Amino acid sequence: MIAFAIVAQLSVSVCPAALAVRSDLGCDETSSAVAVSADLEVRRQILRTIEAASARFESAWGTRPSRGAVVDSSGVNGALSAALRSQGVAWVFPWPLLEVARNADGTTDLTRATSAMAHEIGHLLFARHVWTAPSGGGLATRQYATSAPDWLDEVAAASLEFDDRLAADSLARAHRAAIPLRTFFSMSHPAIARDSLVAAIHAEVARRRASGESVSTMQLDMRSQGGLTDLATFYRQVRLFTRFVESNACGTAPWGSLAAALSHEPKVLWPADAARELCLPSEVDALNERFEAWIATRRRDPRP
Numbered sequence: 001m002i003a004f005a006i007v008a009q010l011s012v013s014v015c016p017a018a019l020a021v022r023s024d025l026g027c028d029e030t031s032s033a034v035a036v037s038a039d040l041e042v043r044r045q046i047l048r049t050i051e052a053a054s055a056r057f058e059s060a061w062g063t064r065p066s067r068g069a070v071v072d073s074s075g076v077n078g079a080l081s082a083a084l085r086s087q088g089v090a091w092v093f094p095w096p097l098l099e100v101a102r103n104a105d106g107t108t109d110l111t112r113a114t115s116a117m118a119h120e121i122g123h124l125l126f127a128r129h130v131w132t133a134p135s136g137g138g139l140a141t142r143q144y145a146t147s148a149p150d151w152l153d154e155v156a157a158a159s160l161e162f163d164d165r166l167a168a169d170s171l172a173r174a175h176r177a178a179i180p181l182r183t184f185f186s187m188s189h190p191a192i193a194r195d196s197l198v199a200a201i202h203a204e205v206a207r208r209r210a211s212g213e214s215v216s217t218m219q220l221d222m223r224s225q226g227g228l229t230d231l232a233t234f235y236r237q238v239r240l241f242t243r244f245v246e247s248n249a250c251g252t253a254p255w256g257s258l259a260a261a262l263s264h265e266p267k268v269l270w271p272a273d274a275a276r277e278l279c280l281p282s283e284v285d286a287l288n289e290r291f292e293a294w295i296a297t298r299r300r301d302p303r304p
């Protein structure tokens with residue numbers, strides 16, 4: 001009876017409820033995905049992307065994600081979200097697919113735009129299914145999206161990307177490990193590190209000026225720039241490390257076991273026991289060595 005109820009809930013048709021509040025849009029659905037957009041091709045792309053992302057998520061993280069909806073462009077509003085959720089849709093994500101796909105030269109790149117959509121869905125599913133712990137307690141001083149280490153949160157997003165050019169580009173530009181893993185595992189996402197730095201500089205300038213000192217924001221900013229990892233380097237390292245673990249780990253759903261272990265030991269950089277079970281080095285320096293060796297091998301022979 002319970003099994004029947006679950007199956008019945010999953011097969012519930014969501015689109016009529018969505019169209020009842022937004023008759024100007026179109027809606028398509030499968031058992032794991034809902035797409036709302038006025039454009040038929042956009043709906044097809046959305047469904048395909050959510051389904052592929054869900055399958056990748058399950059194999060990397062070991063959890064079948066809940067059914068979700070992507071609403072194209074500015075179509076999403078409170079009434080539509082409420083209608084979707086009332087029919088059992090667990091998450092609703094607005095994504096202006098065609099806008100994101102538009103290149104500066106007027107051409108469109110749907111692979112890039114759907115891969116970026118999958119990236120964002122990765123963050124969402126990670127927060128929903130993997131890292132459900134309340135914030136605080138991690139190693140980094142501030143955290144990006146969840147209380148998980150920022151690198152792991154970003155790995156969740158990168159693990160769902162399917163634009164192969166990103167991994168290829170990361171490899172082409174990689175020179176050993178751009179960021180030593182010991183640093184990588186404890187750092188804040190450079191996006192928030194930059195925000196924190198800017199806030200700290202403004203506070204420092206205000207403090208010095210209050211004490212009569214003549215100092216400009218620019219002077220302080222110039223001095224501290226050197227310590228920042230740039231965003232592109234961080235993303236490249238995330239993509240490479242994601243592929244490295246996925247192609248070197250034994251067993252299934254490697255990220256699921258690593259995340260579970262890390263969530264139990266928030267002060268640990270790298271979970272030794274879980275790593276050993278996945279046939280990965282249990283110690284960070286050994287892991288770093290193996291990661292660099294893998295990068296060097298892949299650079300010589302980048303075939304997948």
Ligand SMILES: [Zn+2]
Nearest residue numbers: 119123154157
């Ligand atoms: Zn991200």
